[in-house]
Amino acid sequence: MTPVGRKPDDGERYRFILETAARLICERSYEGTSMQEIAAACRMTKAGLYHHIQNKEQLLFAIMNYGMDLFEEQVLAKVRDIADPVERLRSCMRRNIELVTRGVSKEVIIILHEHATLTGEAREYIDGRKKRYVRFIEDAFAEAVKAGRFRPMDPTIVAFSFLGMVLWVYKWFKPDGRMTEQQISDGMVDLFFVGLSPAGTAAPGLSLLPPSTPKEEAS
Amino acid sequence: MTPVGRKPDDGERYRFILETAARLICERSYEGTSMQEIAAACRMTKAGLYHHIQNKEQLLFAIMNYGMDLFEEQVLAKVRDIADPVERLRSCMRRNIELVTRGVSKEVIIILHEHATLTGEAREYIDGRKKRYVRFIEDAFAEAVKAGRFRPMDPTIVAFSFLGMVLWVYKWFKPDGRMTEQQISDGMVDLFFVGLSPAGTAAPGLSLLPPSTPKEEAS
Numbered sequence: 520m521t522p523v524g525r526k527p528d529d530g531e532r533y534r535f536i537l538e539t540a541a542r543l544i545c546e547r548s549y550e551g552t553s554m555q556e557i558a559a560a561c562r563m564t565k566a567g568l569y570h571h572i573q574n575k576e577q578l579l580f581a582i583m584n585y586g587m588d589l590f591e592e593q594v595l596a597k598v599r600d601i602a603d604p605v606e607r608l609r610s611c612m613r614r615n616i617e618l619v620t621r622g623v624s625k626e627v628i629i630i631l632h633e634h635a636t637l638t639g640e641a642r643e644y645i646d647g648r649k650k651r652y653v654r655f656i657e658d659a660f661a662e663a664v665k666a667g668r669f670r671p672m673d674p675t676i677v678a679f680s681f682l683g684m685v686l687w688v689y690k691w692f693k694p695d696g697r698m699t700e701q702q703i704s705d706g707m708v709d710l711f712f713v714g715l716s717p718a719g720t721a722a723p724g725l726s727l728l729p730p731s732t733p734k735e736e737a738s
Numbered sequence: 739m740t741p742v743g744r745k746p747d748d749g750e751r752y753r754f755i756l757e758t759a760a761r762l763i764c765e766r767s768y769e770g771t772s773m774q775e776i777a778a779a780c781r782m783t784k785a786g787l788y789h790h791i792q793n794k795e796q797l798l799f800a801i802m803n804y805g806m807d808l809f810e811e812q813v814l815a816k817v818r819d820i821a822d823p824v825e826r827l828r829s830c831m832r833r834n835i836e837l838v839t840r841g842v843s844k845e846v847i848i849i850l851h852e853h854a855t856l857t858g859e860a861r862e863y864i865d866g867r868k869k870r871y872v873r874f875i876e877d878a879f880a881e882a883v884k885a886g887r888f889r890p891m892d893p894t895i896v897a898f899s900f901l902g903m904v905l906w907v908y909k910w911f912k913p914d915g916r917m918t919e920q921q922i923s924d925g926m927v928d929l930f931f932v933g934l935s936p937a938g939t940a941a942p943g944l945s946l947l948p949p950s951t952p953k954e955e956a957s
Contacts, residue, residue: 634909670936
């Protein structure tokens with residue numbers, strides 16, 4: 520099974536179909552969007568659409584894979600090589616919030632919203648890609664605990680709390696709202712990594728600076 | 739506009755329709771469920787169903803109102819009168835997690851998942867009920883800041899971070915998974931209220947106990 524399933528000779532048309540379908544599905548949900556409507560929005564016949572796409576579920580699968588590619592390119596790849604685990608997590612949180620708040624990422628919104636729509640092998644494949652991200656957060660957290668930067672806790676709780684804060688943003692963020700993307704990002708990083716305590720930044724253990732040895736620049 | 743719109747003389751049948759429709763919508767999404775299927779699952783004709791329900795959107799609206807009633811009864815009403823604001827928030831987090839992890843709350847899952855499905859007045863009405871909950875968290879947080887228990891932060895960031903952690907649980911929780919409801923609840927309360935810092939519970943400001951002077955009971 521190729522994750523995307525496109526014919527290599529018509530990649531541009533294929534990309535256009537994915538983008539168009541993602542926009543419709545994002546607006547109306549997967550179940551609320553018909554292949555007929557997708558074909559019309561692409562200015563194609565339904566038969567023409569089926570020349571490029573096997574079926575609707577394959578289309579959703581391709582959109583989600585594209586969204587995961589986007590996510591890995593714009594978040595994971597940019598932070599994975601940061602040597603300090605706390606800075607790696609902080610930077611990861613910021614970039615993930617940006618990805619959710621920027622309207623361009625309709626494929627990412629679809630991954631978040633249609634979490635239970637795919638079935639069978641396709642579902643497993645996407646879930647596997649998501650799990651690698653959870654593992655990445657768990658590992659960075661464990662590394663920070665080992666270095667005495669965080670206290671020991673269940674890494675899965677920490678990972679899903681991190682993700683819940685960050686990904687829930689798609690439910691309530693309004694581009695024209697009171698808070699900017701930057702304020703949300705600053706506020707959540709501050710809350711998650713420094714905490715609610717009034718002792719706050721004063722306590723020595725709460726320092727978010729890496730240990731005094733200079734950090735290598737990775738990548 | 740009555741939020742539920744039922745005829746008072748057939749409340750039981752109406753309740754059965756709501757429960758059945760909520761189960762289907764929870765499994766297949768709102769767009770993926772037809773009135774025909776809801777009627778069949780209720781062992782009624784479509785005409786019989788329309789005797790009780792004006793239309794599909796009205797049905798979704800009634801389910802969401804029922805979910806909000808459940809939430810207010812099982813979460814808000816139980817914690818609203820706790821005098822200590824930190825304890826009020828902790829208790830609120832626990833009860834909200836329970837509401838999401840317990841499979842009975844399909845109406846609550848529908849509120850969470852179909853956040854953008856309703857339109858017009860119905861949407862505004864449900865959004866208003868949700869906003870009152872956000873305000874409740876913001877107010878308790880502000881009270882805790884005023885009492886010197888938390889450091890000052892944007893209350894909206896705190897409220898939506900709290901909600902993100904807690905409500906995202908519906909996306910990943912599996913009743914047969916490694917973690918029990920209790921472990922998730924203990925872990926998240928610990929993370930949110932004590933924080934990641936290795937200074938942790940040792941720092942004086944981090945005490946979660948109310949101050950020594952007895953507080954008045956607020957209603």
